[in-house]
Amino acid sequence: MLEERKKQILQAIIDEYISTAEPVSSGALVNRHGLNCSSATIRNEMAELEKAGYLDKPHTSSGRIPSAQGYRFYVDELVKEDDISLEEIRYITSKLETRVNAIEDLTKIATSTLSEITHYTSVAIGPQNGFQNIEEVKFVLLGTRMLMAVILTDTGIIKETIIKFDEDITEEQVNTLNFIFNNKLRGKPLEAIDKPLEEYIFSEMNYSLAVIKPVMEQFNKVVNEESKVYLEGANKSFELPEFKSLEVARNFVNLLDTKEMMLDLLNTGFAKDINVYIGDEKENKKLKDFSIVTFKHRYQNKDLGTIGIIGPKRMDYSKVISVMKYISKKLNEKESE
Amino acid sequence: MLEERKKQILQAIIDEYISTAEPVSSGALVNRHGLNCSSATIRNEMAELEKAGYLDKPHTSSGRIPSAQGYRFYVDELVKEDDISLEEIRYITSKLETRVNAIEDLTKIATSTLSEITHYTSVAIGPQNGFQNIEEVKFVLLGTRMLMAVILTDTGIIKETIIKFDEDITEEQVNTLNFIFNNKLRGKPLEAIDKPLEEYIFSEMNYSLAVIKPVMEQFNKVVNEESKVYLEGANKSFELPEFKSLEVARNFVNLLDTKEMMLDLLNTGFAKDINVYIGDEKENKKLKDFSIVTFKHRYQNKDLGTIGIIGPKRMDYSKVISVMKYISKKLNEKESE
DNA sequence: GTTTAGCAGTCAAGAGAAAAGAGTGCTAAA
DNA sequence: TTTAGCACTCTTTTCTCTTGACTGCTAAAC
Numbered sequence: 001m002l003e004e005r006k007k008q009i010l011q012a013i014i015d016e017y018i019s020t021a022e023p024v025s026s027g028a029l030v031n032r033h034g035l036n037c038s039s040a041t042i043r044n045e046m047a048e049l050e051k052a053g054y055l056d057k058p059h060t061s062s063g064r065i066p067s068a069q070g071y072r073f074y075v076d077e078l079v080k081e082d083d084i085s086l087e088e089i090r091y092i093t094s095k096l097e098t099r100v101n102a103i104e105d106l107t108k109i110a111t112s113t114l115s116e117i118t119h120y121t122s123v124a125i126g127p128q129n130g131f132q133n134i135e136e137v138k139f140v141l142l143g144t145r146m147l148m149a150v151i152l153t154d155t156g157i158i159k160e161t162i163i164k165f166d167e168d169i170t171e172e173q174v175n176t177l178n179f180i181f182n183n184k185l186r187g188k189p190l191e192a193i194d195k196p197l198e199e200y201i202f203s204e205m206n207y208s209l210a211v212i213k214p215v216m217e218q219f220n221k222v223v224n225e226e227s228k229v230y231l232e233g234a235n236k237s238f239e240l241p242e243f244k245s246l247e248v249a250r251n252f253v254n255l256l257d258t259k260e261m262m263l264d265l266l267n268t269g270f271a272k273d274i275n276v277y278i279g280d281e282k283e284n285k286k287l288k289d290f291s292i293v294t295f296k297h298r299y300q301n302k303d304l305g306t307i308g309i310i311g312p313k314r315m316d317y318s319k320v321i322s323v324m325k326y327i328s329k330k331l332n333e334k335e336s337e
Numbered sequence: 338m339l340e341e342r343k344k345q346i347l348q349a350i351i352d353e354y355i356s357t358a359e360p361v362s363s364g365a366l367v368n369r370h371g372l373n374c375s376s377a378t379i380r381n382e383m384a385e386l387e388k389a390g391y392l393d394k395p396h397t398s399s400g401r402i403p404s405a406q407g408y409r410f411y412v413d414e415l416v417k418e419d420d421i422s423l424e425e426i427r428y429i430t431s432k433l434e435t436r437v438n439a440i441e442d443l444t445k446i447a448t449s450t451l452s453e454i455t456h457y458t459s460v461a462i463g464p465q466n467g468f469q470n471i472e473e474v475k476f477v478l479l480g481t482r483m484l485m486a487v488i489l490t491d492t493g494i495i496k497e498t499i500i501k502f503d504e505d506i507t508e509e510q511v512n513t514l515n516f517i518f519n520n521k522l523r524g525k526p527l528e529a530i531d532k533p534l535e536e537y538i539f540s541e542m543n544y545s546l547a548v549i550k551p552v553m554e555q556f557n558k559v560v561n562e563e564s565k566v567y568l569e570g571a572n573k574s575f576e577l578p579e580f581k582s583l584e585v586a587r588n589f590v591n592l593l594d595t596k597e598m599m600l601d602l603l604n605t606g607f608a609k610d611i612n613v614y615i616g617d618e619k620e621n622k623k624l625k626d627f628s629i630v631t632f633k634h635r636y637q638n639k640d641l642g643t644i645g646i647i648g649p650k651r652m653d654y655s656k657v658i659s660v661m662k663y664i665s666k667k668l669n670e671k672e673s674e
Numbered sequence: 675g676t677t678t679a680g681c682a683g684t685c686a687a688g689a690g691a692a693a694a695g696a697g698t699g700c701t702a703a704a
Numbered sequence: 705t706t707t708a709g710c711a712c713t714c715t716t717t718t719c720t721c722t723t724g725a726c727t728g729c730t731a732a733a734c
Contacts (some may be wrong), residue, residue: 023697025696025698026697026698027696027697037707038706038707039707040707040708040709041705041706041707043697043698043699044699044705044706046698047698057698058715059713059714059715060697060698060712060713060714061697061698061699061712061713062696062713062714063696063697101500101501101555102498102499135480136479136480138477138479138485140477140487142473142475142487142495143489146489148475148487148495150485152479152480158479158485160485160497161438161439162438162439163438164438218438233594234594235587235590235591235595238586238587238590238591239587243587244583246580246581246586249575249580249586250572250575250576250580253571253575253590254572254575256571257571257572360726362725362726362727363726363727364725375679376678377677377678377679377680378678380726380727380728381728383727384727384728394727395686396684396685396686397685397727397728398684398685398686398726398727398728399685399686399725399726399727400725400726
């Protein structure tokens with residue numbers, strides 16, 4: 001465990017580095033943070049903090065920058081979790097009070113608000129299919145050869161899809177579809193459509209394979225479809241000094257542009273309310289210079305997706321975590337509409 | 338008008354610059370392009386082409402690069418419109434043969450194929466609402482207090498939206514909504530919902546303002562909603578040498594990240610099949626280093642949106658235009674499903 | 675009249691060298 | 705345990721010099 005003064009100094013160094021992006025010198029620390037000692041004392045402490053692995057030095061005669069371990073300690077022990085102003089609280093509240101019809105719109109609003117307040121790039125994905133149960137299925141005839149299938153789940157997420165046919169569909173067939181699908185699927189998880197069920201439905205409707213086959217195909221497609229990725233404020237990151245490096249900028253664009261990577265980053269590890277991954281803690285080389293902070297959008301204990309920030313390793317963790325905590329709480333409290 | 342040899346030289350210079358991204362010298366031209374004269378002759382011609390405004394020189398003793406006017410001449414007069422291989426034709430054909438249910442999926446497939454073949458970043462937007470007519474409107478009850486409204490237009494685009502209510506909705510009310518909306522809106526343009534119509538509907542359903550008001554509100558929202566922007570291969574651009582400049586990279590991300598800008602760029606000027614905007618011809622400073630090439634996704638003379646490429650000013654116009662022509666033709670020919 | 679060889683002139687880019695500046699680490703004294 | 709002081713280190717900036725790639729021009733050749 002670190003002594004109190006070491007903690008103070010480590011905190012001051014990281015705070016300073018977060019705001020300046022420059023290696024922090026002993027002199028600067030004494031000047032700008034009210035530490036009651038001389039720069040020489042700081043230097044001694046810094047040397048010890050470096051030996052213990054909390055700090056790094058780009059070269060012999062430069063100031064210190066936080067190491068991965070330093071950031072980790074900062075996030076776990078030193079972060080302020082109420083670094084949010086009254087004005088920001090008001091802004092967030094007003095944004096989240098917007099009346100939405102589709103639940104995904106609320107995720108989008110939360111994501112863009114998060115980016116606006118933190119000035120970092122934010123991302124979101126919808127809930128994973130595996131955790132949703134089917135509440136109702138409805139088939140609607142559009143024209144004569146087209147059906148829309150609507151699936152309502154217990155999270156409030158509504159999935160719809162179009163199915164086209166080579167022959168006309170009768171109202172009676174639509175009714176049968178509605179009856180069978182609701183009977184068999186209500187209350188089941190979204191991924192419930194397995195082989196036995198498929199065979200049952202086939203046998204029930206065997207009078208018209210031309211109808212049931214496209215339906216099953218499209219249904220399977222919707223159920224297995226991966227979630228959408230929402231992105232907000234990608235350009236904000238390009239104002240950061242670290243983006244002067246071509247490699248950093250390229251890795252960033254690469255990350256954001258690869259959907260599978262984004263899904264992977266946002267979909268793992270939710271031991272805590274707020275999850276922080278510093279640098280390549282996630283075993284992804286492209287993340288070397290970035291950190292990711294995520295939380296689950298929950299409402300009445302139901303999972304409505306994941307919202308996160310992707311920013312530089314030296315991101316303002318206190319601000320990000322405070323704002324996320326607040327947004328998360330507000331989303332969870334939001335009254336049903 | 339330019340003499341034949343000047344044209345040849347200009348073409349050679351631009352081709353060379355497109356592939357190397359380096360200023361082109363008189364010597365390089367003689368070596369790599371079979372021109373039957375010495376470098377001194379080329380130098381004389383180059384000097385004249387520069388005087389006429391087709392070429393620029395970064396500094397006194399450097400090779401030449403094309404000017405905006407040079408690119409314009411190249412695109413208008415020198416471009417090869419069949420710069421596409423058999424293999425590419427096969428690949429495009431197989432991609433576009435994918436059976437899709439929602440028409441937007443076809444736009445997405447075309448957009449990603451375009452990016453794959455050209456190795457540039459491609460973008461697409463859906464059709465503007467103003468050009469679509471309503472073919473059918475359908476309200477579907479989901480649960481007891483939620484409706485889904487489905488609007489089918491004559492382009493085959495299907496728009497759906499959720500409407501939530503504070504009180505239960507009866508089947509009878511749904512029927513009335515279906516009857517009134519279809520009666521009044523069938524065949525009308527999507528933007529047909531004006532004040533008189535709104536008042537008519539209100540009076541027809543005045544027995545329950547709590548029902549009709551949310552419906553009208555949401556309907557208006559859908560109809561006035563701006564189109565989605567699809568993006569493919571943003572990271573491909575970051576491999577280009579011009580992206581070593583921070584300013585270029587930043588402008589690019591800024592463009593892509595600003596939806597209004599993208600809509601604006603893709604939504605104007607369709608005098609020709611394929612439209613080319615070189616640099617800031619579109620009066621947008623951020624476009625200074627980029628060119629945009631677009632075409633309308635048309636099917637049976639109906640507008641299904643716009644697809645485009647955004648790349649460096651020195652993009653391979655011949656390839657891009659050839660591939661676009663082919664994709665455009667294939668999309669238009671695609672048989673109805 | 676057009677083309678070409680030849681050469682002087684220009685400029686960018688790269689390689690050192692030198693100087694300036696920012697910080698550290700260590701020592702010895704407080 | 706803290707601090708002043710100073711030597712030392714390493715980056716950054718600035719200059720200068722050199723190299724090399726081109727051009728433009730002139731005068732001769734075709």
